[in-house]
Amino acid sequence: MASPPNALCFGDEFPAAGAPCLVQVEEHGLTVTFTSDTADSEPESVPFSTLTVSAGGLDHDQLVVKWVGPKGERTLYLKNPDTIRAFRQAAPDHLSHSFAQAAEQVRQVRHRGRLVWSLVVGVVLSTVLGLWFGSDLLVEIAVSRIPVEWEQKLGESAYRDFLSHQEVMKEGPAVAALGEMTQRMTAQIPDNPYKFEVTVVKSDVINAFALPGGYVVVFTGLMKKAESGEEVAGVLSHELNHVLQRHGLERIVKNLGLMAVAAIVFGNQQGLVGMMKQLGVELFTLKFGREQETEADLKGLQLLQRARIDPSGMITFFERLSEKDQGRMEWLSTHPMSAARAERLKAELAALPKKLPEPFMFDWKQVQAGL
Amino acid sequence: MKSEVLYPGAFPMVRVELAAGENIKAESGAMVACSPTIDIESKMEGGFLGALSRKFLTGEKFFFQTLRASRGPGEALLAPTVPGEIVILELDGVNDYMVQKDGFLAGADGIVIENKMQGLSRGLLGGEGFFILNISGKGMLVLNSFGAIHKIELKPNQEYIVDNSHLVAWSSTTSYNIEKATSGWVASFTSGEGFVCRFRGPGLVYIQSRNPGSFGAWIRQFIPVSE
Ligand SMILES: [Zn+2]
Numbered sequence: 083m084a085s086p087p088n089a090l091c092f093g094d095e096f097p098a099a100g101a102p103c104l105v106q107v108e109e110h111g112l113t114v115t116f117t118s119d120t121a122d123s124e125p126e127s128v129p130f131s132t133l134t135v136s137a138g139g140l141d142h143d144q145l146v147v148k149w150v151g152p153k154g155e156r157t158l159y160l161k162n163p164d165t166i167r168a169f170r171q172a173a174p175d176h177l178s179h180s181f182a183q184a185a186e187q188v189r190q191v192r193h194r195g196r197l198v199w200s201l202v203v204g205v206v207l208s209t210v211l212g213l214w215f216g217s218d219l220l221v222e223i224a225v226s227r228i229p230v231e232w233e234q235k236l237g238e239s240a241y242r243d244f245l246s247h248q249e250v251m252k253e254g255p256a257v258a259a260l261g262e263m264t265q266r267m268t269a270q271i272p273d274n275p276y277k278f279e280v281t282v283v284k285s286d287v288i289n290a291f292a293l294p295g296g297y298v299v300v301f302t303g304l305m306k307k308a309e310s311g312e313e314v315a316g317v318l319s320h321e322l323n324h325v326l327q328r329h330g331l332e333r334i335v336k337n338l339g340l341m342a343v344a345a346i347v348f349g350n351q352q353g354l355v356g357m358m359k360q361l362g363v364e365l366f367t368l369k370f371g372r373e374q375e376t377e378a379d380l381k382g383l384q385l386l387q388r389a390r391i392d393p394s395g396m397i398t399f400f401e402r403l404s405e406k407d408q409g410r411m412e413w414l415s416t417h418p419m420s421a422a423r424a425e426r427l428k429a430e431l432a433a434l435p436k437k438l439p440e441p442f443m444f445d446w447k448q449v450q451a452g453l
Numbered sequence: 454m455k456s457e458v459l460y461p462g463a464f465p466m467v468r469v470e471l472a473a474g475e476n477i478k479a480e481s482g483a484m485v486a487c488s489p490t491i492d493i494e495s496k497m498e499g500g501f502l503g504a505l506s507r508k509f510l511t512g513e514k515f516f517f518q519t520l521r522a523s524r525g526p527g528e529a530l531l532a533p534t535v536p537g538e539i540v541i542l543e544l545d546g547v548n549d550y551m552v553q554k555d556g557f558l559a560g561a562d563g564i565v566i567e568n569k570m571q572g573l574s575r576g577l578l579g580g581e582g583f584f585i586l587n588i589s590g591k592g593m594l595v596l597n598s599f600g601a602i603h604k605i606e607l608k609p610n611q612e613y614i615v616d617n618s619h620l621v622a623w624s625s626t627t628s629y630n631i632e633k634a635t636s637g638w639v640a641s642f643t644s645g646e647g648f649v650c651r652f653r654g655p656g657l658v659y660i661q662s663r664n665p666g667s668f669g670a671w672i673r674q675f676i677p678v679s680e
Binding site for chain 1: 608654
């Protein structure tokens with residue numbers, strides 16, 4: 083026997099484990115020589131024109147070559163990188179697209195593998211380091227390494243799930259007004275990786291929230307309570323900054339651990355559903371820390387200022403929400419108002435350079451009338 | 454190197470004959486008896502870090518033993534801890550197997566044992582842990598099981614569904630998805646949720662006829678609870 087086998091061949095007359103064989107790349111096709119004594123030892127020439135290729139195997143990292151020969155359907159599993167490279171170079175144009183697809187799949191699997199490994203190392207390291215330094219810094223580092231796409235995956239499924247149980251306002255002056263606010267603010271965020279999606283939900287609940295990844299919900303109850311567009315814009319700006327500062331992720335990583343986040347993102351569909359259910363609950367009951375609230379307030383104020391939206395609306399709305407205890411103030415349950423909070427904002431506003439605010443295009447009373 | 458399974462069935466042993474200078478790797482603790490010509494070395498496969506990670510991540514024993522016929526030809530008798538069948542496979546350099554951590558008993562010097570991390574969801578849900586052994590290379594591979602070993606042969610694209618805890622080994626040309634078991638799959642002794650693997654061929658899947666976890670639960674009900 084000249085060379086050791088470099089592939090396994092499957093077909094009806096071969097054992098289920100596959101027949102080891104030697105695949106050689108020639109000018110016009112592959113030559114397959116079976117190396118076991120049980121199989122036919124005549125080399126088989128297979129022209130390129132009869133082949134299809136794809137990625138397969140346990141980790142989708144093997145090249146699967148199929149053809150129908152005189153003895154029936156044959157499937158080759160190739161792992162040897164040199165053989166695969168030679169094959170790819172010699173292969174005619176009609177195969178190059180499939181090759182590119184297979185290569186892309188392999189690249190994704192490898193990339194994923196590397197990511198997962200670095201995660202594991204990261205988790206082990208952070209557990210060890212966390213014992214010495216406390217964990218806030220590590221949470222921040224961990225969060226900064228999570229790609230935005232993960233965050234979007236996390237937020238989006240919870241968001242869609244939530245909206246499917248709600249009465250969503252699809253059009254009308256309120257939707258247009260929120261669109262205008264969002265547009266004006268996001269235009270002032272340099273290198274914004276998020277595609278914010280703001281949905282108006284019909285409910286008397288006085289609340290608004292943002293999920294990781296840029297999914298924001300504003301309830302009509304909150305819009306009814308506000309006396310101007312600027313007041314709603316204040317809450318919206320605060321929520322947008324929870325997203326921009328990745329506060330949701332910080333909480334999740336802190337509470338559930340990085341592994342859980344990774345599991346959800348990499349999870350296959352069956353596992354994902356269950357975990358999303360659990361996490362969905364977490365996402366909605368997510369209470370931000372006091373520092374995160376302060377950060378969202380201050381950054382929110384600055385964002386309003388940059389977008390030339392009168393920031394005093396934010397302050398008056400906060401103050402009004404805290405003064406009167408009128409019915410269901412859900413936003414307050416997650417955003418306890420204190421005199422100090424409004425004072426801090428006033429001080430911050432005084433320190434900012436004065437900018438002439440530009441009014442919104444909509445008329446707030448008309449927007450409210452359409453609710 | 455020659456090997457044979459003695460007393461096939463529930464309580465088998467493997468006899469491995471080694472020529473002078475030959476060696477095999479065995480699960481530590483597998484050695485039952487040997488000729489005086491055989492030396493036992495506790496070698497850390499994959500270096501210290503490899504062994505350490507295996508210990509922590511798979512729960513696998515820290516060392517594999519190397520049994521070497523350093524002072525002339527001889528034989529060794531090996532047996533697993535649990536009652537169950539032994540199967541000997543021959544690796545030819547192209548067929549590799551994923552082996553669940555308790556399934557490895559011994560292997561020729563030419564085989565390569567690597568820890569392989571499963572996809573996270575497979576690891577989280579699969580019950581075999583995050584790491585399994587990826588065994589490749591050339592030569593003899595000895596697997597053991599809890600209960601009898603059954604071989605499932607899959608043609609390309611043929612599917613088969615296996616209860617997770619019955620898995621022993623599967624060839625790397627197969628692929629699989631983990632699915633949540635419907636109630637019929639879960640034994641009455643285990644309270645947790647069960648998972649099954651949907652395998653897709655081509656390739657081989659070796660399963661064991663008894664479930665170690667369920668067996669443990671079954672035993673536990675006879676142990677008197679003390680205050
Ligand atoms: Zn907030």
